[in-house]
Amino acid sequence: MSAEALYNAVGRRKSSRTYNGLRIDRPVIAELGEIIGALHPLLPGVSLPVIKIVDNDSADGRLGTYGVISGARQYFVMAAAKSPSAQVQAGYMFEQLILAATVLGLDTCWLGGTFRRGRFAQVAGDCGDREVSIVSPTGHSTPKMRFAERMMRRVVKSDRRKPFGELFSGVAPDSAVGKLLEAVRLAPSSSNSQPWRATVDKSDGDLTIRFSCTTSNSFSAIDMGIAYAHFLIASAACGFRWSIHNQDTPLSLVFRLERRG
Numbered sequence: 001m002s003a004e005a006l007y008n009a010v011g012r013r014k015s016s017r018t019y020n021g022l023r024i025d026r027p028v029i030a031e032l033g034e035i036i037g038a039l040h041p042l043l044p045g046v047s048l049p050v051i052k053i054v055d056n057d058s059a060d061g062r063l064g065t066y067g068v069i070s071g072a073r074q075y076f077v078m079a080a081a082k083s084p085s086a087q088v089q090a091g092y093m094f095e096q097l098i099l100a101a102t103v104l105g106l107d108t109c110w111l112g113g114t115f116r117r118g119r120f121a122q123v124a125g126d127c128g129d130r131e132v133s134i135v136s137p138t139g140h141s142t143p144k145m146r147f148a149e150r151m152m153r154r155v156v157k158s159d160r161r162k163p164f165g166e167l168f169s170g171v172a173p174d175s176a177v178g179k180l181l182e183a184v185r186l187a188p189s190s191s192n193s194q195p196w197r198a199t200v201d202k203s204d205g206d207l208t209i210r211f212s213c214t215t216s217n218s219f220s221a222i223d224m225g226i227a228y229a230h231f232l233i234a235s236a237a238c239g240f241r242w243s244i245h246n247q248d249t250p251l252s253l254v255f256r257l258e259r260r261g
Contacts, residue, residue: 091225
């Protein structure tokens with residue numbers, strides 16, 4: 001799937017919690033499987049997540065989300081190693097899948113805590129030494145939200161994002177690089193916390209972007225992986241190519257411009 005298609009999906013993606021109870025067509029399931037097999041990693045040499053599609057029917061309909069999700073027949077399940085680098089890698093790759101599902105006209109919702117972890121792990125099967133950390137329903141949402149979903153969106157402020165200037169410095173929002181960071185601003189995060197910050201530096205003839213993270217919890221690394229996914233997808237769609245200069249600090253990566261156009 002092209003970077004342009006994924007980039008265009010950034011503004012359309014939203015978290016959907018009420019589904020119509022219908023299965024995804026088998027050809028679409030097959031296409032999703034191919035997409036999962038072709039997901040790109042961010043960090044060379046770092047453990048890759050295991051991502052699977054599981055069927056709620058084959059689990060006797062007991063894939064529990066404590067009432068947060070209703071009507072979903074299929075779920076994406078992601079298992080990842082616990083290291084910060086592996087968690088960043090997992091967030092980066094899973095968000096590619098979420099955006100690809102959006103391109104295919106499917107709805108999704110990142111879930112990190114409100115699901116029965118043991119039940120999903122049982123249905124996912126062998127994931128090696130990785131543990132299930134994230135799931136997402138996928139399918140088609142209903143036109144009308146349940147009351148519980150409206151309240152959930154209000155609690156986590158799903159429709160709100162911090163202003164550009166609060167997240168990023170050294171760049172104007174309407175500049176070429178600013179448009180890349182605007183894609184980051186629109187990224188999903190745990191409880192819509194938006195922990196990423198970035199500083200653009202144009203000194204010494206080089207253009208660098210230094211990311212940092214304002215939180216330190218079990219989802220911080222995954223959130224940063226999501227941010228990096230949006231940044232690099234937007235970059236590829238807009239003709240920017242970057243290299244990473246400090247892989248040993250995965251929550252504070254520095255990207256240096258290699259080529260534009």
